[in-house]
Amino acid sequence: MKILISGVGGPTPRSISRSIKISKYAENSKLYGTEVNPLVYGFYESNLYEKNILVPSSRDESYWETLETFVKENEIECAMIHPEQAVLAWSLRKKQGGEWPCKTILPDYDLVKVLIDKGTMTDILKDTGLVPKSYVLDPKNLDFVKLEQTLSYPFWIRSTSGSSGLGSLKVDSRDSLKNWMTINPDVSEFIASTYLPGRNLACKLLYHDGDLIRSACGERVNYIMAKVAPSGITGNTSFGRLLNEPDLVDLATKAMDVLFKATKTPKHGFFTADFKEDVNGRPYITEINIRMVAFNYSFAKGGANFSEDILGLLSEDPSFDRSYKMYEFEPGTIFLRDVDVEPILMNESDLMKY
Incomplete structure (x- = not known):
């Protein structure tokens, strides 16, 4: 092949x-x-x-x-x-x-276009309780009063498009917001959202011809070269956890059902839904990627090899099991990553041995 x-x-x-x-x-x-x-x-x-x-x-x-x-x-x-x-x-x-x-295997264009724009995605999901309160803002034409009536400081801000935490920062005041927009002149549109201090979670979903085939969950804890980004988020996880959280899968699939319906597109493609938890541990969707993300190999080494699944579908392998499966991991499984090297998987309890 x-x-x-x-x-x-x-x-x-x-x-x-x-x-x-x-x-x-x-x-x-x-x-x-x-x-x-x-x-x-x-x-x-x-x-x-x-x-x-x-x-x-x-x-x-x-x-x-x-x-x-x-x-x-x-x-x-x-x-x-x-x-x-x-x-x-x-x-x-x-x-x-x-x-x-x-x-x-790719989603339809009408869904891709929505998910690339975090503002549009958030607007479609705004009445579902699945996304945080948000406000899309144009840095060249910003109504501070309206923004501050919608969200109180501190709040989270980032670009409505792009990856690797582009333009992301915890904003504490109007002055810090002005300064941040000034030093990010290439960002044409931002989305501001309720600041969520809890876990940073990801749910991976593989759909094929109308059916959910595979899912898996993980947590981003630390990021590679985090010190170079004011937000501490570079989009490339250095330390994370492989999780067994069916409730997170349920939330992700509920969001996808709404988005498939709103865009009138079939359930097809690979998606990574990102969540952030509030102070009470309630997860909210911050974005949904139309692709795999950089720690996909760590999942594969833990037994959740989505690349293998996709090849099984593309090659029409008769031995491939198309029935739904949520990948489960040994409790406590973590992964450690760095630039251009193999990730290390181990149990979090083993960290204390060193």
């Missing part, structure tokens, strides 16, 4: 590729990568990929011709598409009646 991995320079595609290499399909799988930036580590990981090429941005007119040629020349059968802009481009091509170069 020849598999295209897009955006191989990023930590998430690297995580996906490594997950494939420890899956039951590893021996018969060959990986081929694409990347827009030649100055990234993952582009040169020859131990993972048969061949990598540079491609234009997915917004570029020549993107599809370059990609189709690469797929045809190497007889690539299926793809795992990241990052978000590539997912957007592929889903739009399908909506417009175009053909994909090879098979993949």
Whole structure:
């Protein structure tokens, strides 16, 4: 099976590729990568990929011709598409009646467009009790009075689009908000939300042709290079936990049901729903990613290999069990990660031995 991995320079595609290499399909799988930036580590990981090429941005007119040629020349059968802009481009091509170069599993464009914009997603879910009170603001035309009537300080702010905690900060006053917007001139729109001090949770959901196939939960505790971000959040987890929380899965699927219905799209694709808990431990959805996230490989090493599941579906493997499964982990399982190295899984109780 020849598999295209897009955006191989990023930590998430690297995580996906490594997950494939420890899956039951590893021996018969060959990986081929694409990347827009030649100055990234993952582009040169020859131990993972048969061949990598540079491609234009997915917004570029020549993107599809370059990609189709690469797929045809190497007889690539299926793809795992990241990052978000590539997912957007592929889903739009399908909506417009175009053909994909090879098979993949992606949500429909109308849902992708909603989930990329955290403000739009939050607005759809605002009456469900699943999202925190929020306010979308334009830094060039901000009504401070209206904002402060909606939310009291402190509150959380971040960009409505993008990943890695872009533009995120706990805001304590009007002056700190003004200063933060000034030093983030490239953020055209922010979303402010009730500050939630509790656990930072993630729920992974794999849907296929109308059915929920797999789920798993985890917690982000600390972040790689956290000191470089004022919020302490870089989007790349250094220490986390693998959790067994069916109630979190229920909340995530309730949110997805609302979003599927609102966008009139089928239940199909892989999603990572991010939650933050309030002071009482009640979780609220802060965003839903249309893709896997960087600690996917840690889940795979813990037994929840979503890359393997997706390949089972794409290859139409007759042995693949399509019945729903929530992955469960040994209680206390944690993972430790750092830049460009294998994650370590262990029991949290073992930390005290050192």
